[in-house]
Amino acid sequence: MDINANEFRDIDPGERILMGPGPGSVPPRVLQTLSAPCVGYLDPYFFSVMDDTQRLLRYVFQTENTLTLPVSGTGMSGMETTIVNTVEPGDEVVVCVSGFFGARIGEIVSRVGGKVVRVDGEWGRAIDPDVVRKAVKGRNPKVLAAVHAETSTGACQPIQDLKGIARECGALFLVDMVTSLGGMEVSLDKMGIDVAYSGSQKCLSCPPGLSPVSFSPAAVQALENRKSPVVSFYLDMGMVSRYWGEERKYHHTVPINMIYALREALRIVAEEGLEARFARHLLNHRALVAGVEAMGLSMLVPEGERLPMLNAIRIPEGADDVKVRKTLLNDFSVEIGGGLGDLAGKVWRVGLMGHVSCMRNVVLFLSALESILRSQGVKTKGGAIEAASAVYAGV
Ligand SMILES: *Cc1c(COP(=O)(O)O)cnc(C)c1O
Numbered sequence: 546m547d548i549n550a551n552e553f554r555d556i557d558p559g560e561r562i563l564m565g566p567g568p569g570s571v572p573p574r575v576l577q578t579l580s581a582p583c584v585g586y587l588d589p590y591f592f593s594v595m596d597d598t599q600r601l602l603r604y605v606f607q608t609e610n611t612l613t614l615p616v617s618g619t620g621m622s623g624m625e626t627t628i629v630n631t632v633e634p635g636d637e638v639v640v641c642v643s644g645f646f647g648a649r650i651g652e653i654v655s656r657v658g659g660k661v662v663r664v665d666g667e668w669g670r671a672i673d674p675d676v677v678r679k680a681v682k683g684r685n686p687k688v689l690a691a692v693h694a695e696t697s698t699g700a701c702q703p704i705q706d707l708k709g710i711a712r713e714c715g716a717l718f719l720v721d722m723v724t725s726l727g728g729m730e731v732s733l734d735k736m737g738i739d740v741a742y743s744g745s746q747k748c749l750s751c752p753p754g755l756s757p758v759s760f761s762p763a764a765v766q767a768l769e770n771r772k773s774p775v776v777s778f779y780l781d782m783g784m785v786s787r788y789w790g791e792e793r794k795y796h797h798t799v800p801i802n803m804i805y806a807l808r809e810a811l812r813i814v815a816e817e818g819l820e821a822r823f824a825r826h827l828l829n830h831r832a833l834v835a836g837v838e839a840m841g842l843s844m845l846v847p848e849g850e851r852l853p854m855l856n857a858i859r860i861p862e863g864a865d866d867v868k869v870r871k872t873l874l875n876d877f878s879v880e881i882g883g884g885l886g887d888l889a890g891k892v893w894r895v896g897l898m899g900h901v902s903c904m905r906n907v908v909l910f911l912s913a914l915e916s917i918l919r920s921q922g923v924k925t926k927g928g929a930i931e932a933a934s935a936v937y938a939g940v
Pocket residue numbers: 567619620621622624646692694695696697721723724744753
């Protein structure tokens with residue numbers, strides 16, 4: 546079979562402001578770093594890049610955990626890595642589910658042969674710790690798993706109470722921090738989290754392709770005490786960590802340039818500082834919500850349970866979900882997300898993740914949405930920009 550190479554143009558997607566559930570827009574510095582010369586996976590220069598990346602990851606995770614590294618793969622690979630390494634066939638795992646990603650944790654646990662004890666909560670709300678406590682009562686689970694930032698709903702799951710429950714029943718506490726890392730407080734050591742995973746393309750503002758994970762000393766102990774080998778060869782942390790540790794023993798060729806890019810993205814986080822970064826995410830979220838509510842629209846998640854980086858807005862009556870999103874993209878270069886699962890057609894998901902979380906984007910989104918809704922004959926109250934500006938002015 547032959548093809549004509551001239552049919553294929555250069556890649557040039559044009560301008561996109563990625564305000565969906567991820568990936569978020571990537572800053573130019575990170576894209577430039579991605580194009581640095583590729584070196585070998587045993588090049589001493591690369592070892593220094595690996596060490597830097599691990600140090601920077603410990604900083605953003607706020608942990609002393611030695612076993613902290615980026616898994617080759619997207620956020621889902623982190624979910625699989627943490628589960629296949631901690632769960633053996635027959636192990637009981639309590640899984641808190643109040644959205645799409647919590648449900649996936651349960652699915653992977655059962656594929657690994659674990660016994661899932663599912664604690665279901667309403668989509669768009671945090672799960673009540675008392676419900677979890679009841680479900681755990683009389684059980685001796687190996688792992689208690691929860692999603693910190695449920696990207697499918699925009700709800701934040703408070704970690705503190707769940708940690709207490711995990712401690713009481715002697716379970717490892719495993720938390721999905723794909724969307725929270727780099728956008729809100731994620732202090733593994735202080736929060737008592739044993740196993741965490743994240744993704745490069747959400748609040749870290751790196752392209753998708755790496756999944757930072759971290760295992761506490763207790764979790765490492767549990768890995769060492771396993772009775773059966775980890776079912777996944779590729780994601781076996783015992784083997785992966787021998788390459789990331791002092792031995793530098795070959796396991797697989799890591800995506801060299803993606804690790805350059807992650808290092809740069811993490812360096813940007815460190816330059817800004819975690820506190821300043823969290824405050825920026827919160828401010829832009831507050832401005833967005835003020836504008837949305839002034840317009841007469843409402844948020845899915847009640848105040849006090851909302852995530853700063855993912856805003857689920859109820860689609861108002863009369864608005865055409867797909868057409869609104871298409872117009873945002875075509876006329877304003879803004880991408881937002883639709884609803885997942887049960888929330889399809891019911892909400893828009895507006896991400897303010899990392900680099901994308903800024904006043905320019907909040908104001909652009911609010912004015913674009915208002916003009917599109919009006920053109921569709923959906924009545925809005927107006928005053929969105931004034932309300933957002935008042936938040937920025939500190940009024
Ligand atoms: C995005 C996301 C994932 C999955 O990450 P991928 O990079 O799409 O594989 C898992 N959990 C949460 C909470 C997410 O937001």
